[in-house]
Amino acid sequence: MRDLIDAFWRASAYCLHPRVIALSVLPLLVAGGLTLAAGWFFWExxxxxxxxxxxxxxxxxxxxxxxxxxxxxxxxxxxxxxxxVALAVPVIVLLSLLMVAVMMTPALVSLVARRRFPTLERKRGAGLLTSVMWSLGYTLLALLVLAASVPLWLIPPLVLVIPPLVWGWLTYRVMAFDVLADHASRGERETLLRQHRWPLLAMGVVSGYLGAAPSLLWAMSAVTLIFAPLLIVVSVWLYTLVFAFSSLWFAHYALAALQRLRVQAGAAPPSAGPVPVPAPAAEPPALPPA
Structure with missing residues (x-):
């Protein structure tokens, strides 16, 4: 728990870093531009x-x-x-998550590693193409789960539970992989994802509920629906900030866990192998008769 809270506050402080603010502009422009164009041409x-x-x-x-x-x-x-709006918001959330994962996470991980873990070796256990395919695969799976769960949204409590949980699970699967892709080997990544499965999932669920907060814009008043195309762009900006924070949170937590794993592996004594038994000394040759 202490590691989770420490990574949380560090991520919050990093969100004010000028480089983080600058990096958030590109996914905002891409995702915001796509949603604004879709709203402009297809809303009515x-x-x-x-x-x-x-x-x-x-x-x-x-x-x-x-x-x-x-x-x-x-x-x-x-x-x-x-x-x-109810059908568009999950798609916008997933689009924002993908934009942050592809366009921001590698740079944010490098920023955290350079400032906090300068001696951490990059073992490059997964390349960019692998990360993109991983993110796309789990995003499609999350879309299928959301589509299958739409009838349950008619039950008032479940509409506040199911989408944030799905977004949180997706955030956990995507962010945990991406922040370890460059620095951890494949074996280290699998070990960390197994050992820290529940803390990482908890971080993802918290991020999912934070990501659901911009949806409260639509609960303010029915008047907000009149400005829906514009407010959708505002929502994209808020989603981008939330997932940028989530990326920093996962980076601080996962890289610290990776460093501890390597320290423990380096401090562990080598496994004791079989001790060779020395061969018996050869008898000295007999002396010739006098």
């Missing part, structure tokens, strides 16, 4: 399509008519944009 079409689909379902249509009779006509206008 997506809302109209979702509204037509919802009104085509007899159960939802009857529910909306009942709301109209109860004087809640405004909910009909809000429902379709709300569904579009």
């Amino acid at each position: 079409a997506a809302v109209d399509g979702v509204r037509a689909t919802l009104e085509g379902w007899l159960l939802i249509s009857a529910f909306l008519q009942w709301l109209d009779s109860m004087g809640a006509e405004g909910f009909r206008a809000v429902l379709a944009p709300l569904v579009v």
Whole structure:
């Protein structure tokens, strides 16, 4: 627990470093630009399509008519944009995580290693292509889990539990691999991921709930849906900051654990092998007769 808290405060301090702030600009521009373009060109079409689909379902249509009779006509206008936002937010979160993992994490790990662990050897247990494929594979798996769990989101408590847990698990799998890819060998990485599985998972879950915090923008008022395309870009910026902090948190914790692992491996006595038994001394040759 002490190591987790120490890495947490160090990561918080590093977020104010000018280099970290500068590194956050590129993923923000890429992810923010993609989401802004998607909102600009597809927002109205997506809302109209979702509204037509919802009104085509007899159960939802009857529910909306009942709301109209109860004087809640405004909910009909809000429902379709709300569904579009609910479907878009998980994709935006995963996009922000990928952008940070690919564009920021290697540089942030190098910054932490240079300032805190200058003598830590780089064993390059995984290359950039391996890290990208690892991140993409687990991102696709997380998307499948989120898509399969959408019906459970209709249960009020679960919508506050399932998405952050999935994001946290994904953050743990992606960040823990990326921060160790350059410095740890494959064997060291597997050992650390096995020995520190639960602390790393806890860090991922905390990061997942921190990543869910920007979603509170949509809970402020129905008026926020009017500015949804702009607020989605603001959400991307907040997600980028959260995952940049998570990357620094994982870097401080994992590199410190790697250094301890190597110190312990260097201090361990060599395994005792079989002790060779000296051969018996040869008898001296007999003296010739006098």
